[in-house]
Structure formats: C-alpha cells, structure tokens
Amino acid sequence: MSAKESSSGSSTVEYIQHHLTNLCAGDCDPVTHKAASFWAWHLDTLFFSFVLGALIVAVSWRLSRRLTAGVPGGFQNFAESLVEFVSTQVKDTFPGYNPLIAPMALTIFLWVWLMNFMDLIPVDLLPVIASFFGIQYLKVVPTTDLSTTFALSLTVFALIIYYNIKVKGVLGYLKMFLFHPFGKYLVPVNIVMTLIEELAKPLSLALRLFGNLFAGELVFLLIALIGGTMAVGLAALFWLPLQVLLDLGWLIFHLLIITLQAFIFMVLTIVYLGMAHTTEH
Amino acid sequence: MNITVTLIGQMAAFVLLIWFVNKVLWGPLNNLLAERQKRIADGLAAAEKGKRELELSEKRAREVLHEAKAQAAEIIAQSEKRASEIIEEAKADARNEGERLLAAARAEIEREANRAKEQLRAQVAALAVAGAERILKREIDDKAHAELLQDLVSQLR
Numbered sequence: 001m002s003a004k005e006s007s008s009g010s011s012t013v014e015y016i017q018h019h020l021t022n023l024c025a026g027d028c029d030p031v032t033h034k035a036a037s038f039w040a041w042h043l044d045t046l047f048f049s050f051v052l053g054a055l056i057v058a059v060s061w062r063l064s065r066r067l068t069a070g071v072p073g074g075f076q077n078f079a080e081s082l083v084e085f086v087s088t089q090v091k092d093t094f095p096g097y098n099p100l101i102a103p104m105a106l107t108i109f110l111w112v113w114l115m116n117f118m119d120l121i122p123v124d125l126l127p128v129i130a131s132f133f134g135i136q137y138l139k140v141v142p143t144t145d146l147s148t149t150f151a152l153s154l155t156v157f158a159l160i161i162y163y164n165i166k167v168k169g170v171l172g173y174l175k176m177f178l179f180h181p182f183g184k185y186l187v188p189v190n191i192v193m194t195l196i197e198e199l200a201k202p203l204s205l206a207l208r209l210f211g212n213l214f215a216g217e218l219v220f221l222l223i224a225l226i227g228g229t230m231a232v233g234l235a236a237l238f239w240l241p242l243q244v245l246l247d248l249g250w251l252i253f254h255l256l257i258i259t260l261q262a263f264i265f266m267v268l269t270i271v272y273l274g275m276a277h278t279t280e281h
Numbered sequence: 282m283n284i285t286v287t288l289i290g291q292m293a294a295f296v297l298l299i300w301f302v303n304k305v306l307w308g309p310l311n312n313l314l315a316e317r318q319k320r321i322a323d324g325l326a327a328a329e330k331g332k333r334e335l336e337l338s339e340k341r342a343r344e345v346l347h348e349a350k351a352q353a354a355e356i357i358a359q360s361e362k363r364a365s366e367i368i369e370e371a372k373a374d375a376r377n378e379g380e381r382l383l384a385a386a387r388a389e390i391e392r393e394a395n396r397a398k399e400q401l402r403a404q405v406a407a408l409a410v411a412g413a414e415r416i417l418k419r420e421i422d423d424k425a426h427a428e429l430l431q432d433l434v435s436q437l438r
C-alpha cells in the first residue's frame with residue numbers, strides 16, 4: 001500500500017493524478033493521457049466492469065446447475081437470501097408487477113457492489129502489477145468513472161421514459177409536464193419543475209454513486225500517501241502504524257459505504273420505475 | 282471530459298448483464314423459491330390433513346373401544362344369565378333325579394312289602410291249613426280226601 005517514490009508536494013499531486021487517470025485508448029491527449037473528446041475508451045473501466053459482470057454470470061451459472069429445492073447448502077443459502085432481499089425491496093416499493101424490475105435491481109446491486117468493492121483493494125496493488133505488463137495508467141474502480149455511473153443511470157432513465165409513455169401514453173406523459181405539480185394555471189412553471197424533477201433522477205443517481213466512490217478512493221490515496229511521503233527513517237515507526245490504522249478504519253467504514261451506495265442505487269431505481277408506473281400523481 | 286464512449290460500452294454491458302442475471306440467477310432462484318414455497322405449503326397442508334385424520338381416527342378408535350366395552354359387558358351379562366340358568370337347570374335336574382330315585386326306592390319298598398305280605402299270606406295259609414288239618418284230622422279220611430288236600434297244598438304253595 002505504500003506510495004511510490006514521491007517525496008515533494010508536486011509529486012504528491014502527480015501520484016494522486018496518476019491514480020485518477022484512466023487507461024485511455026482512442027482519442028486521448030498524448031500528454032496528460034486524459035480523454036480528449038467523447039471518442040476515447042477507458043479500457044480499465046471496461047475491463048474491470050466486464051470481468052466483474054462475467055464473474056457474476058459465471059458464479060450464478062455454476063450455482064444454477066446445483067440448485068436444489070430441498071435443504072439449501074452454503075452458497076445457495078446466501079444467493080437465496082440475496083434474491084429474497086431484492087425481492088422484498090421490489091415488493092415493498094414497486095406497485096404492480098413487472099418481470100424486468102427485480103432482475104434489474106439485483107443486477108444493479110450485485111454489479112455496483114462488486115465494482116465498488118474494487119475500491120477496497122489496496123490502491124497501488126493492481127496499478128503496480130499492471131506496470132509490470134507495461135500498462136502505465138490504471139484506475140481500478142469502475143464506479144469512479146462517470147461513464148459507468150451515467151451508463152447505469154441513463155439506462156434507468158431510458159426505462160423511466162419508456163414506462164412513463166407505456167403506462168400513461170404519450171399524451172399522459174406530456175400532460176404530466178404541463179399540469180404537474182401546480183395545476184393548469186402555472187403551466188410554464190410546471191414544465192420547468194417537472195423537467196428538473198425528471199432530469200434530477202439520472203443525474204442524482206449517477207453523481208451520488210460517483211461522488212461517494214471518488215471521494216472514498218481519494219481518501220484511500222491520501223492515507224496511502226502517509227506511508228509514502230512521511231515514513232522516512234525512524235519516523236516510519238510512527239507513520240506506518242498510523243497509516244495501517246487509518247487504512248483499516250476507512251476500509252471498514254467504506255465497506256458500509258459501498259454497500260449502502262449499491263443499495264441506494266437499487267432502491268432508487270425501483271422507486272423511480274415505480275413512479276413511472278403509477279398513473280395519477 | 283470524463284464521460285466518453287465508454288458510456289456506450291457500459292450501457293451495453295449493463296443491459297447484457299441484466300439479461301444474464303435474469304437468465305442464470307434471478308430466474309432459476311425465483312423458480313426454486315416458488316417451488317419450495319409450494320412444497321412447504323403442501324407439506325403444511327398435508328400435516329394439517331394428517332392431524333385432522335388422526336383426530337378423526339382417534340375419535341373412531343374411542344367409539345370402537347366404547348362399543349367393544351359395551352359389547353363385552355353385554356356378553357358378560359348374557360353369560361352370567363346363562364350360567365345362572367344352567368345352575369337353575371342343574372338344580373332342577375338334580376331335584377327331579379332325587380325325586381325319581383325316591384319314587385323308585387318307595388316302589389321297591391312297596392314291592393318288598395308286598396312280597397313279604399305274600400309270603401306271610403302263604404305261611405298264614407299253610408298255618409291255616411295245618412290248623413284246619415289238625416282240627417279236621419279226625420273227620421277227614423286221608424284216603425278219601427288225599428287228592429283234595431294235595432290240590433289245596435299246591436294251591437297254597
């Protein structure tokens with residue numbers, strides 16, 4: 001977990017910036033290695049999220065072949081309680097029945113949690129390993145990439161619009177913009193209010209997750225810097241234990257945060273889609 | 282900026298993952314839970330049914346036991362009655378037999394008495410004849426009346 005050879009203030013900034021730079025391909029800035037335009041691929045984000053998604057599929061597939069309706073064994077127990085948990089959330093907050101909602105909620109919870117979990121891996125471990133293979137930049141937490149969080153929230157947003165139109169009809173959906181929340185005498189205000197309300201849904205979903213994870217990652221980087229910058233000579237006897245202690249504390253706290261964020265994303269998705277399914281406001 | 286074409290890739294991955302999760306995790310597990318729910322419900326219903334049946338059969342067993350007890354009591358009463366009847370019959374038989382024996386004995390006694398009477402009569406006749414002989418000895422000619430006397434003796438014997 002120790003930071004690389006960085007002793008001065010500028011290299012501290014460099015260290016952090018280096019860690020927060022994605023492995024870019026396509027239209028990238030050759031100097032800063034940041035995306036220069038929309039047409040840049042963040043390979044690390046894609047790689048880790050795909051691997052974690054594949055992990056979910058592989059583990060589920062293996063589990064699904066050994067399912068038993070009798071007395072469930074260890075891992076099946078866990079998977080069942082997870083499914084029951086999501087199922088309860090959906091039943092509690094979602095009006096009516098839609099076969100898409102629960103699997104999506106489960107996917108969000110699992111995938112977001114796993115991507116968040118990458119945050120708990122020591123910040124330098126994977127980048128250092130990658131550097132052995134000649135990969136200079138690696139940002140291991142996909143949810144600290146706005147592309148990921150917006151991909152999730154915009155997909156949800158698309159579904160919100162789809163179900164709004166499906167349930168209320170195109171006219172019903174437009175009426176919602178015109179006459180909600182203040183009735184027919186304040187139509188312009190209503191349009192602005194509803195527009196903000198609707199746009200706030202994907203924005204808040206994406207930014208909340210991104211902000212929490214980005215900040216968490218940053219704190220891990222700062223804690224890692226303690227060992228890297230201060231632990232010189234005898235001072236290491238003080239700073240290294242402090243770093244370990246702080247890291248452990250933040251790790252435990254962050255474990256709660258990543259679970260909470262995955263849960264919030266899931267629940268809000270259910271709530272927003274539930275709102276899209278209700279006709280009267 | 283930070284939002285790049287990665288967004289599209291992640292969206293595709295997300296949609297694909299939802300499909301996969303539905304296929305390999307949510308679907309099978311949900312079916313399984315539904316199946317187990319049904320199984321448990323069935324089991325509970327069967328248990329309930331079994332309990333009811335047990336109650337029913339217990340009730341029936343009680344009835345049968347009760348019936349059997351009543352029957353047994355009836356049989357005992359009958360047999361007691363029969364036993365007393367048999368005793369009565371035996372008593373009556375014994376009494377009849379006794380009476381019969383008594384009657385037979387009486388008849389025997391009477392017969393004996395009659396025989397004794399006959400003997401006595403014969404002897405009385407003999408004595409009478411003897412007496413009469415003595416009285417009549419002088420008047421009766423042995424030779425003249427021998428035949429008559431002989432006949433008389435044979436009659437008395």
